[in-house]
Amino acid sequence: MKLNTLNKNLLCGLLLLSATVAKAQTPADLVNPFIGASTSVAGAGVYHGLGKTFPGAATPYGMVQVSPNTITGGDNGSGYSYEHTSIEGFAFTQMSGIGWYGDLGNLLTMPTTGKLKTAKGKDGSKDGYRSAYNKASEKGGAGYYRVTLTDYNIKAEAAAAPHSGILRFTFPKNEQSRIQIDLARRVGGTSVLQYVKVVDDHTIQGWMKCTPDGGGWGDGDGHADYTVYFYAQFSKPLKKYGVWSADIPDGQSRHLNDVSSDKYQQLIANAAVLPGVKEKEGKHLGFYTEFATRANEQVVMKSGISFSSIAGAKANLNAEIKDYNFDIVKTKAKQLWNNALTKVNITGGTTEQRKVFYTALYHTMIDPRNMEDVNGMYPGGDGKPHTSTGFTKRTIFSGWDVFRSQMPLQTIINPSLVNDMISSLVTLAGEKKKDYLERWEFMNAYSGCMIGNPAIPVIADAYAKGIRNFDVQKAYDLSVGSVEKFGNGTKGYTPEGLSISLTLEYAYTEWCTAQLAKAMNQTGDYQKYTERAQSYKNIFDPTVGWFRPRDKDGKWLAWDGPQTRLKQGYGTIESSPYQQGWFVPHDVDGMALLMGGRAKTIADLEDMFNKTPDDMMWNDYYNHANEPVHHVPFLFNRLGHPWLTQKWTRAICDRAYKNKVEGLVGNEDVGQMSAWYVLAAGGLHPVCPGDTRQEITAPVFDKVAYRLDKAYAKGSAFTIVAKNNSPKNVYIQSAKLNGVNYNKCYIDYKNIADGSTLELTMGPQPNKNWGTAQ
Template sequence: MTNTKQAVFKALPGKKYCAVIFTAALAISTLIVKAQTPAAYVNPFIGATTNTDDAGVYHGLGKTFPGAATPYGMVQVSPNTITGGDNGSGYSFEHTSIEGFAMTQMSGIGWYGDLGNFLVMPTTSKLKTIAGKADGSLHGYRSKYDKKSEKASAGYYSALLTDYNIKAEATAAPHSGMLRFTFPQNKESRIQIDLARRVGGTSTLQYVKVVNDHTIEGWMKCTPDGGGWGDGDGHADYTVYFYAEFSKPLTDFGVWSADIPDGWGRKLNDVTSAKYLNQVAAAPVLKGVKETEGKHLGFYTQFATHANEEVILKTGISFISMTGAKNNLNAEIKDWNFDGVHQKAIALWNNALSKINVEGGTKEQKTVFYTALYHTMIDPRIVSDVDGNYPGGDGKAHHAANFNKRTIFSGWDVFRSQMPLQTIINPSLVNDEINSLVTLAQEKQKDYLERWELLNAYSGCMLGNPAVSVIADAYAKGIRNFNVPEAYRLAVGSVEKFGNGDKGFTGGDLSISYTLEYAYTDWCTGQLAKWLGKTADAEKYINRGQAYKNVFDPEKGWYRPKDDKGNWKAWPDSARTKQWYGTIESNPYQQGWFVPQDVQGMAKMMGGNEKVIADLNNFFGKTPDNMMWNDYYNHANEPVHHVPFLYNRLGAPWLTQKWTREICRRAYNNSVDGLVGNEDVGQMSAWYVLAASGIHPVCPGDTRQEITSPVFNKVVLKLDPKYAKGKTFTITAQNNSATNIYIQSARLNGKVYNKCYIDYKDITAGGSLLLTMGSKPNKSWGILQ
């Protein structure tokens, strides 16, 4: 799980919060959304907590945000409840106060987090220049809010800020957002904007200018010196440009500018310290200033309001220029019709979510499904402006003529389910992502691909070479609208720079994880070489794909880490279940199943299919009912996400059917804690979307898709005619129910089908897969390999 990265970077202890979950606040607003549309089922509160107490582990839970967004949009207008801690989304449901509404957010991540820029807060009475502390130890402009009033749906969020008696509403367009505030009668009402604010630290330099009597523009520079991603260790370095218009004229306005001494540190612990906050609290307020630059700026506009007066702020965002931000706003939000923008956001979501249509199942299951699909459509987000210009890795503006520049590639997570899902329903997005990674490497003059990219940063986060997996999977599936020779060159550069090499293993504290992950992406590179006719490379890298065997100790019967010289490390009593023993964010029992490129070779090494099946049964059988963080099948983290589908490869497909249905039932539900682990930029949800639909890969780069027991009676996958021969592929589960979870027989396009897998090309050809379900396993179906 990519939240703390303790093994790769310094540890981040999770701060614990006491959670009181008000289930009444989970209701989705359906005043505008029609009940039969996919968007009506979306509940953005699913997973919207970082609570470590409920999770029972420092990783916390889903870490999603509840604010307004559009599919893969640049802008997310969301409430922020906290700046400190391992709170990448800036929000946690159990918090009782809001410090503002930001225009950018990350979804499902920790590691301090980033973005959360352009923090807007409506206030009354005396102006305060800091948000203050959630525990009340330091007062500021943050406000308690009525949890019962809090509502969120696709493209919309609202809550009543009780300290000010102000109703706040948010909606979004792809590159811009709107906030509507309903004020009480007050002579000192205002909208204030903290330009320095950033989820995991602070922006280090800001600029603001009053353009006319309704408009401001400016920028916020966010560098590693200001913390952010990995508290600076993630190398995030970006500038957010804004162009913002107010519905009420700017007549009484100004800035506050805190004097931050040159020698002061500005990472997360620095900017959340009492010393720093007291300095900001004492910031001079400069009335009437029309243009300024500073280290810690805020802007405010003050006005009188009558009871229930609505004041609207609309903002365009760009990562290139203020002109880009203005163009983005003018292209998307031409008037002050908040409800109209909201309706357009709903339409965008209905169009995006209609890529998959499900029938049957309960309302709860449909809510979980469409919210999961919604969460897979936050990232990788567009970072190019409406004119196609985007910020390059060289710090210059570039123009993308044939792809959309995208950002936030949580590679170690998303290569497993999220990107394979997109190859089916959004293949053009996969091309976009590969183009984005390849051009980034060129712009930065790198000879390898980044594994966890954020706004052009080569963060170095996590391990493996996940971009190589995504490229191999795309190429295998005929998704090839990218510079294939350059992508191959960078794939080779990646596995040579980060790999097991001729030594055949990687030593050190994470020896097992590194060796297994590298072996897989070496195999992916070998597949690419084979397809491209590079015979020598194919042989070399496919052979390196067997390196997983080099950290398996036959004497112990399991994987064992080696030191750099190849000596076995000491074997503890609880070796297989000992967290961090040769592995990252897991234990050897969990990581050891990761040989997707050679399941049969792995099984033979482990003692044969029967022994492996028995071991897997033990693995699943000892998993706690709630599937929260544990030492066995730990669905809260990515290394095991392919494991339920291994039964298909081992000759016991009924156990894949059993356990995927169990995971769908136990690890996902319609509540704030409805995700047992971090969402991780769409991965956790993508697993559910695929498994609940009845298919999931074991090995991206291999076009085989495992068949399992669908949650729904009918699933229709809408195919892209630019990439697929067919229009739709339908999976029907006849006689499906909570007890009839086992496949009795199957027909593909009307013909008897006895395989427990289907090829990707059969899906994209269009057609139908009919599964007849029953309450007992049919142990003769699906055995053909």
């Protein structure tokens, strides 16, 4: 009897301990940065590839990301893909979730032993400094990464601070151990000129110039032109060191295919090694420091990064990483992530769902990143140094993607960041003497990537929500300049190749401009752009019952039967007429009227979802792998069938997001894919940024609380509670807003900012009487 009681007490104690450990798990503990960390075309079934995220160390919206790189060539924007078998090195800057060849990937650092090799070699080969690695040893987390490089028997660890990073290498016993830095390396190309100087027996400094001639963003077509400055220090004294310098012929093309070629790589492999050189400038440089190591000896390298100056890089490092204590940097990074991730607190769901959620939230907090030094200095679009006043200079605005979910999410949890991004775009236009806003800004470049005027809905949405700490007049003037330069104009549509996508996107951004005009008391502009916002009707052909491209003379382009609606790229970009045709967010009722009325429109939408493959990979129907359809599940709310929004958003959350490398069905696209999940899994999402209406849907979690910024909101938190929630109970039966019965399938942003509580009661069957009040 006593033994049984003892066993029961022991069991109870173990259960209590287990519960305490589970309860102590923080949001940062749930982050799995390997979700989406693949560029595999085969895995995606389409050339766009999978998530294209990176698994390395970062901090929220930080300048620095210290991450493993497995590839320089191909459309591998993050520089990493999980299926590759070897690592080139660890870079201090990375892009997240993008295609178009990518960029950054600078200051590529690699620990090696034995003979110095100056070229990286090919994946799976032994002819370069890259190394195979033990997949089982690879671990990534919020602010930390580690792996064992098997060719050298070296354990590599990375951690990040906002403007600096740190690497810790655990070496074997070896008389010729080494840390080497490829100063020329750049994802999607090469830096075209580098400089390095040994400052003292622990320090080097220098820079790498990255221009369109060296490929990079869009293989040069993205106009990326930036310089990365570094100030790096080593825990082990610099006694035996040097540089290598490849002889790049004058006139040698240095775009991606050129630098990836065997001929060019042979130039690098045969680079001159210059021992003891303390200062060097060249077209393709590397730096190395050699030393003997004891078994399991740890050597640390840390570096500050700046896009303004070497002095800025030094100040950044000194402000953030004062010594060589790797663990302190790792701990601080995790603290930063926990502070950021607790802006959304969830209760309920499975462990897997919580990991998917907090990793998604993590991925929304990589960009738009901080571009200024700790003293506020940043490089302007005019090539001159500037100091920010009243905002933080930010970069990487993936406009066509992020205006849909990512920026609306930030209006709730990070409104100051939205102000920063708008101010950054507005001041950039002034610095570059442009009268319009850039649609896809990268490192001050007007890259011209993708279509539309996506900065305008971000501005209109922010203004409508009371987020106005930017130069409103300049933002408005630039919005007008944008729609006049890129818009449907007096013709009332945009002709030729991308006629459908461009006409619909322009009509929406003209509506957004009209809303800004109304707020600015610009009556004439309001009337003009309100009329232009209806231009979407000019490409709807009632004889085929759908949107159809037109030529410059107004004639319809060929329409080869009903299947034309499913033809990828027909009058569209990265979509089909069927997928793009639903993009009339500012006038859903008008769209439905064109399509034959609500009943016919709903039937067509249901058919689209019913024909979508179970895995939701790239397909001809509801293609969640790309942005044009991201608002479509919420159209059922607008059309009076909210139970179908509830059904399909829950299905998308379950089927398109997984806790695995292939866990994203398409490119992460700088936070957009993940922001959709954060909002939808939480129970709300907009159809039309610029309109304060937020659609309600079925939450994945029992409780979701969004922490609000009191500088912008009256309340401290907006909370959604889902009673009786379960995988089967996907339908809202009833709702209360602040304790009062509520029968609308949407709420206003004001309810969010006021700190309201929305209580939903869930059930297994649709309640077709709930949510129909308008």
